[in-house]
Amino acid sequence: MVESTSIHFPSILQQQRPLELVFRGVSVTLDKKKILHDVSGVVRPGEVLAVMGPSGCGKTTLLNALSGRIKIDSGSIRLNRENICKRLRKKICYVLQQDIFFPDLTLRQTLVYTALLRLPDSLSYADKIQHVDHIIDVLDLRRCQDTIIGDVLKRGLSGGEKKRANIACELLTNPSLMLLDEPTSGLDSYSAYSLMSKLKKYAEKERKTVVVTVHQPSSQIFYMFDKLLLLCNGQTAYFGDVKKVVDFFNDIGLPVTPHYNPADFILEQVKGSEEIKEKILAASKDARKLPDYPEELISDCVSATVNLCDKYIHNFDDRCHTNAKDEDDSGRSSWSDDTQSHASSTVSGTEDDGSWQWPTCFWTQFKVLSQRNFQEARPRMLSKLNWVQTVGLGLLAGLLWFQLERKEESLHDIQGWMFFSTTYWMLFALFGALASFPSEREVINKERLSGAYRLSAYYLAKMVGELPLTITLPTVYLLISYPMLGFHSPVVFLTLLGFLLLNTVVAQSVGFFVGASCMDLEVSITISALYTLATQLFGGYLATNIPSWLKWMQYLSMVHYAYQNMQIVEFSDGSPIQCSTTSKFTACKTNSHIPVQDILEAQGATLPLWANTLILLLFLLVFRVLGYVVLRYFRRPK
Structure with a gap:
């Protein structure tokens, strides 16, 4: 059954650590307009972070910043203590909202060509095809693998199948961090739930770090997420556990109506009057002072002495090494990373000259x-x-x-x-x-x-x-x-x-x-x-x-x-x-x-x-x- 499937990668592709994503104080300006202001969050391996908010609040811009595709004005984005660079970008996959394919190729042809191009030459052809077959099974695409992708003029895959095909192309590279922009848009409730449940199980079994943007999920999908980042006018309206968001709104005098989808409720609040928005944003800032707020996002760590920060980063890196060891012992692995350097860039988004290598010759x-x-x-x-x-x-x-x-x-x-x-x-x-x-x-x-x-x-x-x-x-x-x-x-x-x-x-x-x-x-x-x-x-x-x-x-x-x-x-x-x-x-x-x-x-x-x-x-x-x-x-x- 698909639910019990776990991916077993060839032995030559092992020993890449899971990634912990930490972004703090991220601000972005595009075309002289402030899109994001002081947005922070942390996602650990095996967790799924949902980025929610009304249209135009900066959800896609945040994903572009996290993937290193756009520069940030201020703040930091770190993967296992390192700033984003070209070498680390190889461990990130970004699934776009649009399903962009060649319409006349079949699903299997699309995945095979992607595997041959993006998996290293050290893998044999048979290993690459085996991996394609396994990804097809993981995302339940076996029945439609010989169907053309199709477009508005040619009938091909359904909307849900195209979404899964889009994700499958990125999963082939076995990324440590997955960024997905509106993966459930255009899907019916069953297809959306099926897709998100597969992503959730994949993240847990393979210890992947997953960030998705969603607009208005069902209550079933909403409670699949581990953490929620709610954006309002490009600012953080809430960050924390999904299960605690209802208590957060109750505490500020905005109780959720019983038997009401909490996702719908919180979106209605952040699209409400300016007075309610200011109330939510103020409560979000106050929440940063609470004891359970993630220590990685506390600004005092940055303003403290270098020795204290180095000690914290060292402890965090030891924890990552422990996770990686546990991951290897459990039989789950990722593509090999031949450069395990810990040298970080001085500016977020800079590219390490000479560190980039094409996956194939x-x-x-x-x-x-x-x-x-x-x-x-x-x-x-x-x-x-x-x-x-x-x-x-x-x-x-x-x-x-x-x-x-x-x-x-x-x-x-x-x-x-x-x-x-x-x-x-x-x-x-x-x-x-x-x-x-x-x-x-x-x-x-x-x-x-x-x-x-x-x-x-x-x-x-x-x-x-x-x-x-x-x-x-x-x-x-x-x-x-x-x-x-x-x-x-x-x-x-x-x-x-x-x-x-x-x-x-x-x-x-x-x-x-x-x-x-x-x-x-x-x-x-x-x-x-x-x-x-x-x-x-x-x-x-x-x-x-x-x-x-x-x-x-x-x-x-x-x-x-x-x-x-x-x-x-x-x-x-x-x-x-x-x-x-x-x-x-x-x-x-x-x-x-x-x-x-x-x-x-x-x-x-x-x-x-x-x-x-x-x-x-x-x-x-x-x-x-x-x-x-x-x-x-x-x-x-x-």
Whole structure:
């Protein structure tokens, strides 16, 4: 049964201590607005702290501060006496309120890829898969493991299953401290209770420190929590045992109505009149003077002599070591921590240079991300609609330009097929990359914040993983339409295909760059439309007599180079084009066939095949590098 399940980690992953979280006097200002003021609390291993309060009181801001994602104005946040740093952040998991996933991957695929990326290389593949299976059982996800995640357009996991899947992704790393933002939001009462009961049992059995924000829990869920931190206008309205909160309100003249959900009652009070709020906040400050108030939060310890504080911290650290020893003796363990340094940072939120290590090497990240990108993009890029569209368009183009004769009268039609093929697949690839970026960016930002992999590994893997999918449909289109036009040279076909695919990949690179640069999809579509329309106008087919002062713009058109290359190949290596009786080419006065150079000059071509190819490769390189630079330096997740 799930209730009796405990996680047994491989022996190489043992000997990490449980974490005691102590935050004292935390104040945070965002956009010149005071969000949190003098908020304190302590959570020990095996305990669950609930952070409650009305909307806008600073619950999520507090989690962001505790996770080290935002800087605090004053106060301290300590894990086993150390300030938050990069090394300690590896022991923290932060489950966001939004369930951000790739919708086309199944639950099991999502967990397997997360395990392969975030569990250390010292673990074998079999150990990682075994751990995935166990997490699936712990959170009761076995029945839906082969269901896609889904989104608003595709039916997949239910709301409760997505919440558990979100938590499962973080539990894979076996964190010592778990921060969960509104894990029960959007769930029915049964799903919420089931989820919280599993978290409660997990925290107790594995000695995890858990902090959750909740808005309005049921009474059953409310009494699952060990401690409660009630926020009012960004200040501490109550901190202490959940079972004592009713007495706290009774003592200040705000008795809880019998048979009334205490969670609903206290939220109504902190959303009441300013007089009641001030009364609660004053009582909360007075409670800090009581004997049972946690000694870790008493400010006198900080203002006392250094020797007294060192003695207290030493005793606290001994207690943590004892807990860790008991944890090992009980057969429960965590991921190994090869750096058990006790050197603390001088400022909360600072990062220890050189202390961060990626969980996996670059090659592992690249390999796993390539596989995941292929699996995630395949349903989107090779959807049934795209297949129907490609086959239908190939047949339509083949029928429209069916069995063209190699005559001057057909020259414009041959060039029309080339230009249409080039521009269509440019638009298809560019806007396809553009449309996929907003949803994918949310997942990537979430994973980058968790330190799962290098950005360079993701970016290179995206290019490699999606390459087979990018070239599949243009290849099928050319296989259908080109033979119907009456062209039979395999060498010419393969060369034309090569330039068509190169142009498609270049267009995809432009889509990556624009998608990474623009946060607003409408803006990115507008910019892309302007660029693609301009590159068509100056491609060399729609307009050949370009004014001299606009001539330079054709050199920025990727279609121009691909289209000219296709002409060079087709008219040089294919059958010659016969002159008409009233030819516009002067060479036809002495020749029966139109020279290739004359055809190219009429289209405004001035560069040889190798130069056009080199420029296309430069387009590819420049836009790929620009996309990476934008993601690396201008679109870093916050």
